[in-house]
Amino acid sequence: MNWSRLEKKQRVLKRLAAAGDTFGSPSYIYDEVVIKQQCKKILRLSNAYGMTIRYAMKANPNRSILRMINNAGLSLDVSSINEAARAKIAGIPFNKMMLTSQDVPMGPALDQLHNMLQQGLRYTICSRVQLENLARFNNIAEFDTAIRIHHGGGSGESDSRNTSSPYASFGILVDDIPIIKKIMLKYGLECGCIHGHIGSGSEPEIWKQHVDTMLKIIAQHFPEAHTLNLGGGFKVARMPGEEEADIRLLGEYAESAFLRFNQNYGRKLKMEVEPGTFIIANAGMLLTRILDIKKNQGAQWTFIITDGGINANVRPLMYGSQHPFALLNVQGDLVWKEGDPMARPDQCIVVGRCCETGDCQTIDSSGRIIPRSMPIPKVGEYLLVGGVGAYSSTMSPFHYNSYLQPSEVLLTENGDLFQIRQRQSLEQVIANEWPVIAHPCTAA
Numbered sequence: 001m002n003w004s005r006l007e008k009k010q011r012v013l014k015r016l017a018a019a020g021d022t023f024g025s026p027s028y029i030y031d032e033v034v035i036k037q038q039c040k041k042i043l044r045l046s047n048a049y050g051m052t053i054r055y056a057m058k059a060n061p062n063r064s065i066l067r068m069i070n071n072a073g074l075s076l077d078v079s080s081i082n083e084a085a086r087a088k089i090a091g092i093p094f095n096k097m098m099l100t101s102q103d104v105p106m107g108p109a110l111d112q113l114h115n116m117l118q119q120g121l122r123y124t125i126c127s128r129v130q131l132e133n134l135a136r137f138n139n140i141a142e143f144d145t146a147i148r149i150h151h152g153g154g155s156g157e158s159d160s161r162n163t164s165s166p167y168a169s170f171g172i173l174v175d176d177i178p179i180i181k182k183i184m185l186k187y188g189l190e191c192g193c194i195h196g197h198i199g200s201g202s203e204p205e206i207w208k209q210h211v212d213t214m215l216k217i218i219a220q221h222f223p224e225a226h227t228l229n230l231g232g233g234f235k236v237a238r239m240p241g242e243e244e245a246d247i248r249l250l251g252e253y254a255e256s257a258f259l260r261f262n263q264n265y266g267r268k269l270k271m272e273v274e275p276g277t278f279i280i281a282n283a284g285m286l287l288t289r290i291l292d293i294k295k296n297q298g299a300q301w302t303f304i305i306t307d308g309g310i311n312a313n314v315r316p317l318m319y320g321s322q323h324p325f326a327l328l329n330v331q332g333d334l335v336w337k338e339g340d341p342m343a344r345p346d347q348c349i350v351v352g353r354c355c356e357t358g359d360c361q362t363i364d365s366s367g368r369i370i371p372r373s374m375p376i377p378k379v380g381e382y383l384l385v386g387g388v389g390a391y392s393s394t395m396s397p398f399h400y401n402s403y404l405q406p407s408e409v410l411l412t413e414n415g416d417l418f419q420i421r422q423r424q425s426l427e428q429v430i431a432n433e434w435p436v437i438a439h440p441c442t443a444a
């Protein structure tokens with residue numbers, strides 16, 4: 001998280017300090033400059049014979065964000081029919097999307113899928129059942145299809161983010177490829193694109209092995225393939241001292257592997273990647289207000305209670321992820337940021353306001369609640385949580401304890417704050433509940 005960029009902008013900091021009242025606290029703030037910068041970086045990825053970058057919209061599906069990323073030149077990875085429909089509403093055509101999902105659409109959802117396929121959506125077959133389901137369409141052979149392979153060499157930020165381990169159910173196992181190909185042949189289906197996503201926050205060395213493994217699989221099983229989609233998963237650094245994947249080196253590695261493949265097999269494969277985290281994780285911060293401070297007699301740490309815990313950022317509880325903090329006072333001074341030296345550091349446990357001990361932002365990678373060194377702020381000031389652009393707004397259980405889904409705000413290139421989603425109202429939370437007048441069991 002680049003707090004230093006923010007630190008120099010006094011005018012922006014003052015606006016942030018007012019944002020808790022204007023937009024409500026907590027609020028997500030997304031930095032347009034960082035999003036555009038990351039899009040430019042990924043578009044410069046080395047490649048041998050052409051490349052498509054697909055933004056994994058599950059990371060952050062806000063429609064203003066989708067438009068911005070699409071305008072920057074990225075296509076989309078979507079993970080459900082609803083995501084595809086949502087992106088279409090944002091103005092992105094289906095032929096710029098690739099759907100890779102665990103879902104098996106049935107009934108009206110299957111008709112919806114058919115309609116999208118006819119408009120150019122690419123569909124990734126991830127299981128035999130999905131393939132048979134697709135075969136209900138008698139024009140199946142006309143569609144743009146891909147096949148997701150599970151080769152077992154996965155890696156992720158935590159075990160639960162490794163999507164190619166023996167415990168992950170995604171895609172078709174290498175041993176099952178012959179049977180899947182037989183079924184495809186029956187339906188006259190050829191898979192132009194071979195897909196593999198091994199996890200989020202993958203180790204770069206394992207990602208390189210993934211490139212080699214996927215190319216071997218294509219050489220052995222898919223003579224008709226023209227594209228290799230390597231998924232997403234590029235590791236980013238949220239905390240000071242964390243090391244992020246060097247995507248320049250990874251791109252160069254992939255480029256030379258694709259060149260070698262052509263020398264060996266006479267095939268010029270196109271490359272695709274699907275980053276979500278890389279594009280948006282470090283563009284996002286959460287503005288939370290400090291509600292309470294508890295220092296119990298004899299306790300070794302201080303509890304800092306904010307209004308933005310798991311219901312705005314569940315990643316520490318889900319994955320043991322570390323997110324950097326900064327303290328902003330009500331006058332708009334950034335009084336401390338993660339990594340700064342401290343005159344009198346304290347040991348603090350930062351928690352939210354939900355009825356869960358695990359509603360905590362200071363959890364280690366093995367899931368234990370741990371204090372963090374930081375100065376003790378004042379009640380009413382702001383704690384900024386960095387690195388929350390991806391999988392925070394979209395994943396967090398915001399309704400728990402009947403809290404409201406927070407607003408989302410864009411910090412524009414010229415330093416304005418522009419609301420791109422307003423905070424939910426209580427009426428919206430209960431809108432689909434029926435008012436029960438008499439419970440049938442209690443009626444006489």
Ligand SMILES: Cc1ncc(COP(=O)(O)O)c(C=O)c1O
Pocket residue numbers: 056059077100197199200201231232233234274275276277278390
């Ligand atoms: C199929 C697929 N592609 C891409 C991604 C994006 O991963 P990341 O956000 O780590 O780049 C995911 C994430 O779960 C995924 O499942």
